[in-house]
Amino acid sequence: MYKKCVTEQSARRQRELENGLLAAMAAQRYEDITISSLCEDMGIPRKCFYRYFSSKDGALYALIDHTLMDFSGEMFTGEIQATLETLERFFQFWQDQHLLLTAMERNGLTGLLIQRSINYTLMHDMLPKRILHTDSYLSQEHMVIFLISGLLSLVFQWYYNDFQTSPKQLAFTAAHLLTQPMIAMPSPMALT
Numbered sequence: 535m536y537k538k539c540v541t542e543q544s545a546r547r548q549r550e551l552e553n554g555l556l557a558a559m560a561a562q563r564y565e566d567i568t569i570s571s572l573c574e575d576m577g578i579p580r581k582c583f584y585r586y587f588s589s590k591d592g593a594l595y596a597l598i599d600h601t602l603m604d605f606s607g608e609m610f611t612g613e614i615q616a617t618l619e620t621l622e623r624f625f626q627f628w629q630d631q632h633l634l635l636t637a638m639e640r641n642g643l644t645g646l647l648i649q650r651s652i653n654y655t656l657m658h659d660m661l662p663k664r665i666l667h668t669d670s671y672l673s674q675e676h677m678v679i680f681l682i683s684g685l686l687s688l689v690f691q692w693y694y695n696d697f698q699t700s701p702k703q704l705a706f707t708a709a710h711l712l713t714q715p716m717i718a719m720p721s722p723m724a725l726t
Contacts, residue, residue: 536587536596548586551576552597555590559637564594598647601634602654614709621705628689629701635693644690652682681712 539545554576558567569590573580587593605627628635638647655678685708692704699707 536592564641598650625701625704
């Protein structure tokens with residue numbers, strides 16, 4: 535996988551390597567990139583790469599995870615104005631990450647980005663328990679999967695349409711989808 539850096543200098547170097555991989559993915563297919571060619575393009579010895587990553591996949595996972603870490607803030611507070619502001623920041627963040635979106639899409643790796651985003655959200659409790667409306671961990675996990683995959687699907691559809699809608703407009707649409715039921719649901723007890 536990848537090393538968790540403890541010094542600012544090593545973290546900076548690791549991010550440089552991740553950005554080198556991103557640049558390589560923009561120019562060629564992921565499966566055609568080798569660690570040797572990546573290191574050669576960056577002018578670094580292979581041992582430097584292995585100081586931070588166990589494999590090319592480890593570097594890709596680090597690139598995704600560290601990008602996700604760059605977005606901070608509680609996703610939803612339960613208050614509509616704060617949710618709208620957070621969603622607008624979320625969409626703006628992904629618009630700014632268009633190079634990563636391009637690299638993931640052209641390499642058939644959008645599913646990996648969505649899966650790592652779900653895992654990151656679950657591991658870091660980015661969604662407050664009070665909005666998940668259940669104490670069941672499995673139900674909370676299903677809600678997170680549904681929410682994050684839906685939001686990132688919106689991001690990719692927006693990307694495919696060349697970001698024609700503003701982040702603010704997309705935030706409003708997403709907030710509406712998240713807060714307005716499409717049909718009135720009976721209580722779970724009534725369904726049994």
